[in-house]
Amino acid sequence: MQRRNLIKAFTLSASIAAMGMSWTLHAAETIKVGVLHSLSGTMAISETSLKDMALMTIDEINAKGGVLGKQLEAVVVDPASNWPLFAERGRQLLTQDKVAVTFGCWTSVSRKSVLPVYEELNGLLFYPVQYEGEEMSPNVFYTGAAPNQQAIPAVEYLMSEDGGGAKRYFLLGTDYVYPRTTNKILRAFLISKGVADKDIEEVYTPFGHSDYQTIVANIKKFSAGGKTAVISTVNGDSNVPFYKELANQGIEATDIPVVAFSVGEEELRGIDTKPLVGQLAAWNYFQSVENPANTKFVADWKAYAKAKSLPNADTVVTNDPMEATYVGIHMWAQAVEKAGTTDVDKVREAMYGQTFAAPSGFTLTMDKTNHHLHKPVMIAEVQEDGQFSVVWQTEGPVRAQPWSPYIEGNDKKPDYAVKSN
């Protein structure tokens, strides 16, 4: 009996799925855009909101009449935080769903997984997250920050009198590619600024590390040698135990400031922010930035979250990768309008030099050659309410250097995108 019911249940769910599939096929004159973000698994925590942001932006564009007179239709797939699945889903979007463009990926490894597929099939991917650089594919537009658009300005700030004039640097990161590369660039940069080797300490922890007692004790010991700043590339979940330990051991931002590259508004939602107040973060956008474009952006997002009753809709926040997603989709739409077609090669041409008045308060430009956005850099302090207050920012947008000059051999790399073979 039970087994028969089980089979029935399976058949039922299969037919529901079939209905779901057919729903994506109904509209004839639409342009399909792929959304490739993990909705389950470990990365769901970060990527789910990017998917929602992409859908909101697409709705917004559709409400204004769509692109080339056609409505955009989002094809959302879930690569389930599984890297090979990203490649599989990417291929599916390009060959089965035939999307004109894909917005997606968070981790570098997921991007690296889909990259060969997009290069092989000449697809177009917009990648919205800050990353370690060292890549420039003609099939990807990078709307997040390269290291020189985030890490280096942050260290320059720490060196300045306002930033505390740090003399010693404790580089703390999770042991994987982004922190290692960023710290490598930073070390080269610090040495070029006359910081001695003994005044730089690099420490790494495994993924999901939660016991920072020893590390905080080491930071204290290190800081006795002179004004110290901590540069944290600690990943996601490990930040909470790290900051709690810092606070409980009596280290305040005024003694030893910590600047983080992976802590934004979304991450602070799940954190007791009291211990963090005064600590720093470097991004290209903060929700607290005051300008009309951002006010509208934040209000739209809150309304959207409420309307779609997203989880915890009353506390939603915007953050840097969301803004990058938003900017990326709009720029793509503009480029399609300019090119008059969704053809990848023509859209790519049209993307070069495309501008958009972003919520960050600056008009961002897509570089004419290197596929990265010119972005302003902002340093902000954590406030008690989980928001940031900007304490310093660049005069204007900074051009990305995906091939960091601080890494050997990069001077020979071309400053335009070529396929990696």
Add this chain to the structure above:
Amino acid sequence: MSTALTRILLSLLLLLPLAAHAGDAQDFVAANPAKQASLLERWSAAPDAARLPLIEALQQGRVAADSAKNAFIEIDGAYQPAEGDVQPVETPKKLRLNNRLRGLTATALASHQLLGEDPALRLAAAKQLQKSAKPAQLQLLNAQVASETDDGVRDALTLALANLQLVDSDPAVRLAAVRLLGETGDPLARTRLETLLDPAVEIDAGVRTAAETSLAQVKRKLLIGELLGQAFSGLSLGSILLLAALGLAITFGLLGVINMAHGEMLMLGAYSTYMVQVMFQRFAPEALALYPLVALPAAFFVTAAIGMALERTVIRHLYGRPLETLLATWGISLILIQLVRVIFGAQNVEVANPAWLSGGIQVLPNLVLPYNRIVIIGFALFVVLLTWLLLNKTRLGLNVRAVTQNRNMAACCGVPTGRVDMLAFGLGSGIAGLGGVALSQIGNVGPDLGQSYIIDSFLVVVLGGVGQLAGSVMAAFGLGIANKILEPQIGAVLGKILILALIILFIQKRPQGLFALKGRVID
């Protein structure tokens, strides 16, 4: 900045007391950050009791300004003019300080507090100045040391002064300062003394020798602090591992269920804590600090109930098939994780430490023991004791032991085995829930919380010897301490890998764990 210049500036300021602070707040609000910084420096060199409220307000972030650059101080939500009798043009906006200004404010506040009545406040101020006194404050400190009535505060001030006196022009003063610094175990003193070893910096050989002696003293004290700190962090990590593993010691160790959903019980315990905190915020915000105490029973009963429900519906059918329980409970854990994701969202939720669990106690200058960790060590021992009592001193415990040793025989003796299984599983889950409350105070609360503890928990139970409470305790503390000894030597990542490798080797040597009973094995 040269000392002479400051002195001139300082004396000028002292000559114009009234004019100077007529518009302190106004001056500050109108200034740019660089000017604000020099204002604060001036204030800390020449404190004035009348300025104290302003500096306090600055430190607490209560100073605001309107567009006309009039200064206001927020008191209980209302904006009072800082000086004079102006009305705000519109709602004033709070001044935001950067870290540098915050640091200078703390120093300025300390020098103002030195003038106060309360010796405790003066002591705290003196301690702050030990860290951050500027050369410009030399005169102030000299004066304060001379006029201070409280011995403790005077000692602290003398030390703060000594830091500044290291560069005094008189070798005798320097020598005294160096000797005094030798008495402290302050890591900063070490750096300061080290610079004096250089003949280019310290020309007097006598002072250099004294510095060397003092340095050795300081280093010894620092070493003690470091070792104690390592021991404490080992104990603390051990207590966390223990709390994470204790529930498993019952469900796996006694009942033989390879409970892969154990981590999710921890997670549910942590989410119960979150729920209790939300309830308190909504209905009893005044008692919010007590929420962890209420969360303990709440988490225990919630997780115990879920555990019992799982036992009745799924696990009951799988006794004696350990590997099947592994798969089924893994399935349960996936469902629970996704359920929590759907209900609470994929993001972490915020569980705040109440004030009494924040901060730490300064035992030595380089040793702070955080309250939350102290409480968790105590709590872990309490839970162990509770479990031991439950298992060894109650009827339920007797029944559990009887059932786990010989199910059929126990049934024949009239032990209701089904009920005992259910209660025992509930107990294990409930204890995991208690562990979850503790974990919520040191780390994240998110759907994946349990996943990060499950492997460690199994290793603790297996290492200790299945079914051995004492073994689990030893294993947890052993692992914690071993981890903390290895970490500074080879780094956290290799340390973790090495620990895993060591455990694998150890189990080869003693497959039954640390505390295995030797005996005739019945086939």
Add this chain to the structure above:
Amino acid sequence: MTMPLNQTLLARASAKLGPQASMAIGLLVLAVLLAMPLLHLLPADNALHVSAYTLTLVGKILCYCIVALALDLAWGYAGLLSLGHGLFFALGGYAMGMYLMREAAGDGLPAFMSFLAWTELPWYWYGTDSFLWAMCLVVLAPGLLALVFGFFAFRSRIKGVYFSIMTQALTFAGMLLFFRNETGFGGNNGFTNFRTILGFDITAAHTRATLFFATVVLLVASLYLGWRLARSKFGRVLTALRDAENRLMFCGYDPRGYKLFIWVLSAVLCGLAGALYVPQVGIINPSEMSPTNSIEAAVWVALGGRGTLIGPLLGAGLVNGMKSWFTVAFPEYWLFALGFLFIVVTLFLPKGVIGLLRKKGEQ
């Protein structure tokens, strides 16, 4: 997605029709699998064309099938439940990946090394530009690790749950090790962006078809090997070992040798599967070693029916087919489905799908 469905239907039919029919159906499935790479070579507009998407998807599932089979040899026959087979799979994959990275890098260093500013290959990379040596590594890396681990584990008679937890700890340690950049395997980004294999473009249709074909051949070969083993006296000794190890020792058999043999064989098969998996999916990174993956592999085996050889293949096909479908259709509910599947299988299908089919066949 067509694959697993076909498989179930076929298996169900086969149970009804008896052994000759199952043989016929097995041959039919094999014929379809062998035809797929050929159909892939047809022009894209041909009605019978099999797309690269389908081919890689099925190829991936076939690799998982080999893992399931390997795990079944160890668990189903010898009672060694490994929760660390992902490690062997990944090691094989990494060995292959090393070769592919060297091919892609030409005379230079693999890309990830040059931006770590390494000027020299670490010693364990020597010779990996040779396909033959890489193939040796595919066998040696998982094989030797399994040999050493197995030797010590079986010597101290670690079995049952303890064995499972030790293997889990092993793969966890491996994952942490490979996550480090400094280990020299590309950290968490792993290896991607492969270009050529033996000089052939890795994205070309005929390369894909060949890789797929190789996977089918490996699967059939391992199935045959498993079948021969299961029917030999060796297989019976393993079964005896699983059920009553002490008795077997008192019969004069040394269980260590038997366990070690099947354990290493199983690891090597996993490594081979990994080696074929990597060029087809185009990426290998340490998350393949995460304990979760290995547990999932155990579920494939349990779902299909352990100790049946064919069952685990069905299980791997079913679960992965469902995963591919669910994560598109109902991403939020995939974990629920998987979780319930675990529970249902352990509670109601102790002998797996194969057991269910057999029962139906008998009725």
Add this chain to the structure above:
Amino acid sequence: MRATPAPEIMLEPAYDPAGRGRDPIGTSTLAHKGLNVRHGTILTLEDINVSFDGFKALTNLTLYIGVGELRCIIGPNGAGKTTMMDVITGKTRPDNGVAYFGETLDLTKMSEVQIAQSGIGRKFQKPTVFEALSVFENLELAQKTNKSVWASLRAKLTGEQRDRIDEVLQTIKLDSSRSRPAGLLSHGQKQFLEIGMLLVQDPQLLLLDEPVAGMTDAETEFTAELFKSLARKHSLMVVEHDMGFVGSIADHVTVLHQGSVLAEGSLEQVQNDERVIEVYLGR
């Protein structure tokens, strides 16, 4: 079936140093594979001590089994009978003492497998057969042959081996169930299957732990005959509680108590020993 051997043949091993008076075929079987039984003692246990966490399971246990002898071991629960078997088969290592198989094989230095391969077979208290395998396969695995991994990968049954298994199947009356899975057999059948496995294993020394538990009277009687027929060719050590059974097979009985030998002799002697009566009937 043979007749019951005359009691006078079953001498105290120490008094029969050359193994005289034994079935010549038996000795020849024993003599192969290099087992040295020059002094007629197949098993020597001297001053064996075993303790578990302070509990002394065996205390200065000394015991000799002669070649071809059928020895019964009796004793109250906890007397150390099974522990003694564990020591002989290598499952438990004695804290000290001497354990020799024949004259040369030091059992305390050999692994369980080596001990089994050198010719000691054991039947467990609880019948242990390979439940997933058929009766025939059970016997096939137990059969005396090369038991290395490589050998079994290529193993094929010879006609001779097949005949031997068939013969044993007849003997243990399981011929009709030869292809049934052993797990489906009744308790008594499993006992017989395990005995059959010992038979095909062809060990020189058989250790039998409560072999007739769960058997019907007829089966018990049959087993008694079987054992008696095995003696001489093989040496047997039988642990049993069933006094009737002991009486029907044994001429020589050892009583264990608290881990050491309390009495030794014929069943009658032992039964009349006052210390034995005290132990069995309580004080």
